[in-house]
Amino acid sequence: MKNVKNRHWFFIDLLCFLAGDLVDSSSLSSTTSLQSIDTAVGNQVVLPCSWKRQLGQAPSPCHIQWTNPADTTVFELRGEEKWQAEEFEGRVEVPMDGLWSGDCSLIIRDVQIGDTGRYESFMVVDGARSKKTRVFIQSVKLSVFDHKNHMSHRPGESLVLDLYTRHSMRVVFQGRNSSEWSDLWMRNDRNSHRLEKHQEKEQLTIKNLQSSDDGTYKVLDEHGLAVSTVQLSVEEKSTPLKFHFSGDQVPTGAAAKHSGSSLLALSVLVASFQILRLV
Structure with missing residues (x-):
């Protein structure tokens, strides 16, 4: 029985020694x-x-x-x-x-x-x-x-796409109402009248934007992984309606009263027209 116990502790000591000897940097x-x-x-x-x-x-x-x-x-x-x-x-x-x-x-x-x-x-x-x-x-x-951006431009303006790295190889485009992706630019492409790669910076400029350029742009690396995604809106920006007075100064005195009377008369005419339509 004593020999069995001794063998038991011997094997435990041996396993501990081996475990300590096999511990490497990965376990630490x-x-x-x-x-x-x-x-x-x-x-x-x-x-x-x-x-x-x-x-x-x-x-x-x-x-x-x-x-x-x-x-x-x-x-x-x-x-x-x-x-x-x-x-x-x-x-x-x-x-x-x-x-x-x-x-x-x-x-x-x-x-x-x-x-x-x-x-x-x-x-x-x-x-x-x-x-x-x-x-x-x-x-x-x-x-x-990857980088993600939302941009808005008017027709005729230019979009500057950051490529961010020399490992960016392609730019693909998907129109706003389309499910298809199309190649827009490859790194070895030459500059065209609308697409221009900066000589030093990792930037691609798309010139003379049109409504058809509205959509999503993706910059991809050599493995096809997204470097950046840009959502572009190309739309005319509405301008607020303004009233312009003739001359360089705001009318005062009698001119102001005449202008106010004209606006009041115009308001009455518009209101009368609306009432006649309802009748």
Whole structure:
């Protein structure tokens, strides 16, 4: 019986040892508060990260890694060497000047709808038997949303559509009383007499608006995801009815009395006409 108990505790100790040895950064991240950041397409965001609490002093060399929940590396920096995922090429960076002082924040420029998701940061340090160990630092949830606008213009005016990002590839249009979407503009299109892409800014101008331009405009990225949606109303704006007096001044004295008498007579005539119609 004593041998059975000893074997029992031996297996418990063994399982605890294995569990402790297998605990990695992903399980630690689930117990850490998740910070959320919301932004719009085309903006720049900073995903916070500070390694000082977990490590105390900087490892040499500094080896920082940012991944997504599938453990796919988004950005990695080891000393002077760096690597970034293809879809983030040229858009992500961890500034070296702040890394040694504890700031391992990831900067993402020109954010896209597809960047939405959770990001986790790790410092890679030397472990036992010269093995590399990943120390979990921070988990951040990033939400990227599209732009939505309502605009109103008169016929003949111009509509300036913000494309927001160089990843905007198409503009599609749906008329007010239509269920069909049609291609209005593609990034490689040449300027026309009505459509003009700004040479430097991410803007598309639609000139000489007509009533048929009334409807919905969508800017789409290379994956067909909406960057922005604009509801446009093209309508004539009514002008209030005004009475104009001849001359530059408001009539006074006898002229004012004559004008008042004329208006009174006109009112009586209108009222009499309405009464005759009822009879």
